């Protein structure tokens with residue numbers, strides 16, 4: 001990984017960066033990361049609504065599906081991908097100002113998780129296309145579970161960048177892992193509870209009518 005990036009950083013190194021360049025790159029890198037994640041989280045939430053619109057009756061169904069497809073495309077192209085580009089370009093800037101990071105183990109681990117995140121980003125585009133064509137095989141429940149993956153990657157990458165080579169493996173880390181798992185489980189339970197309640201209300205209405 002380090003070897004693949006080294007020529008790129010070498011080219012950028014040709015510039016004589018002003019002393020404050022590192023802090024500017026870091027500022028914009030963090031802004032890019034925040035925008036990227038906001039986009040990724042909301043995108044898959046839209047996929048869930050889009051997928052569940054399939055349960056509506058025909059005229060309403062088409063209208064909702066078209067609206068969700070439009071919102072997804074705009075969110076992905078105007079927010080999520082530009083956020084990713086800013087985060088990655090500024091990360092290259094950070095490495096070009098301080099190439100020594102590329103010799104460190106925590107950075108290799110971080111780059112591996114970032115690759116996983118980029119694959120997730122690409123997979124979201126694939127899902128968006130499938131949804132638009134009405135060919136998505138993922139259920140709302142599976143999409144909810146998928147939406148937990150970036151949370152996990154976010155926690156790991158932020159821990160790597162903060163703790164660097166002193167990555168903690170003690171009780172606090174396990175507590176954080178348990179918190180993420182509990183959050184994911186409660187989202188699934190809440191969705192299930194809402195679905196069962198809606199089914200019960202529909203059955204009561206049908207019985208009343």
Ligand code: HEM
Nearest residue numbers: 030033087088091092094095101114153154157158161162
């Ligand atoms: C494209 C791949 C990436 C590279 C090469 C990269 C590289 C870097 C570098 C060199 C720093 C400065 C570290 C320091 O000064 O201590 C940094 C900071 C940071 N990165 Fe990344 N990064 C990448 C992607 C990401 C992603 C995807 C996230 C979020 C999930 C992220 C979150 C952060 C945060 C929060 C900081 C600030 C840490 C601090 O100041 O203590 N980075 N990154």
